[in-house]
Amino acid sequence: MNKALAFALISLWLAGCGRENEECVFQPETSNTTIDLRFESLQDSFINVNSKDQLIRLFTRYPVIRDEIFRRAEYPSDSIFVDEIFTRLNNPHLDTLLAETQRVFGNLTGLKSQFEEAFINLRYYYPDFIPPKIQTVVSGLDTDLMVTDSLIIISLDFYLGKGAKYRPKMYAYLLRKYDPNDIVPSCLLIYGISDRFNKSVLSDKTVLADMVTYGKSFYFAKHMLPCVPDSVFIWYTPEEIEGSRKNEDLIWSRFIESQVLFSTNHKDKQDYLGERPITIQVGEKCPGRIGQWIGWQIVNKYAGSHSDIALPQLMEMDDAQRLFKESTYKPRRK
Numbered sequence: 586m587n588k589a590l591a592f593a594l595i596s597l598w599l600a601g602c603g604r605e606n607e608e609c610v611f612q613p614e615t616s617n618t619t620i621d622l623r624f625e626s627l628q629d630s631f632i633n634v635n636s637k638d639q640l641i642r643l644f645t646r647y648p649v650i651r652d653e654i655f656r657r658a659e660y661p662s663d664s665i666f667v668d669e670i671f672t673r674l675n676n677p678h679l680d681t682l683l684a685e686t687q688r689v690f691g692n693l694t695g696l697k698s699q700f701e702e703a704f705i706n707l708r709y710y711y712p713d714f715i716p717p718k719i720q721t722v723v724s725g726l727d728t729d730l731m732v733t734d735s736l737i738i739i740s741l742d743f744y745l746g747k748g749a750k751y752r753p754k755m756y757a758y759l760l761r762k763y764d765p766n767d768i769v770p771s772c773l774l775i776y777g778i779s780d781r782f783n784k785s786v787l788s789d790k791t792v793l794a795d796m797v798t799y800g801k802s803f804y805f806a807k808h809m810l811p812c813v814p815d816s817v818f819i820w821y822t823p824e825e826i827e828g829s830r831k832n833e834d835l836i837w838s839r840f841i842e843s844q845v846l847f848s849t850n851h852k853d854k855q856d857y858l859g860e861r862p863i864t865i866q867v868g869e870k871c872p873g874r875i876g877q878w879i880g881w882q883i884v885n886k887y888a889g890s891h892s893d894i895a896l897p898q899l900m901e902m903d904d905a906q907r908l909f910k911e912s913t914y915k916p917r918r919k
Contacts, residue, residue, distance in 0.1 A: 609812040613709040628723040758862040761820040777805030784903040790849040797905035800880030825872040833916040887912035
């Protein structure tokens with residue numbers, strides 16, 4: 586990397602760090618829209634299980650929780666599976682996790698309210714949308730989340746946030762995904778990246794195609810929760826968001842200089858789009874997944890200059906190179 590550019594990036598990143606200046610995106614008129622939110626809190630049911638027979642009955646009633654959250658397929662037999670899960674659920678530490686869950690989430694009113702907002706907005710854009718059932722559990726930090734068209738299962742103990750006695754064992758930059766306010770945005774991002782909503786040309790394996798696909802997912806999720814800060818969706822600190830905005834032109838110049846946009850190389854994708862604490866190829870203060878963030882800015886630019894294109898139409902655009910070209914994206918020094 587050229588030394589002048591690297592020095593400028595590092596210096597300006599530090600200078601650009603400050604209080605995040607967020608703005609809400611378009612908020613649709615939904616005052617007359619209602620949804621039927623089916624919400625089932627099951628954490629007490631599993632933590633308070635007092636016999637293996639009772640656990641088997643629960644798993645029979647909730648086979649998806651058995652298979653996806655407690656991962657039945659990873660055990661050699663049903664008996665070993667039941668024995669091990671029963672032992673785990675009767676560990677005294679699980680009582681602490683349950684108490685922490687109650688402290689952080691209370692009666693889940695806030696979580697339900699945010700899901701309602703997101704699903705009502707989703708129905709505004711997609712009138713045929715049927716909200717999935719939502720189930721919450723405490724898994725003993727086994728599996729965090731499962732999202733399908735018809736069912737969302739949330740292991741609340743993953744999302745207790747800073748100050749929790751027990752947290753998932755992972756690097757600090759990955760733990761940013763597991764604060765209480767990350768649950769609903771994470772679900773919307775999974776919806777936004779799925780081909781149910783986000784169309785793409787599967788034969789286009791370029792870095793640019795992946796950037797635009799990620800960008801569309803962030804654009805989608807942000808419009809379902811219009812006033813949630815960008816930093817929550819992309820798991821950046823407010824300082825990283827502000828630094829990225831201040832130095833967007835320098836970041837982009839690095840993409841152009843490295844000729845990475847049309848690369849299909851796996852390493853390039855990992856370097857610029859992958860999960861990592863920093864994107865060292867851009868600068869020592871540049872957060873990881875910066876290609877995803879730039880993809881989001883490209884999609885925002887396209888949407889801003891094509892006000893006649895509604896969100897569902899934008900999500901249907903499968904030609905990433907066309908979207909990029911028509912966005913006329915070219916950030917300037919702020």
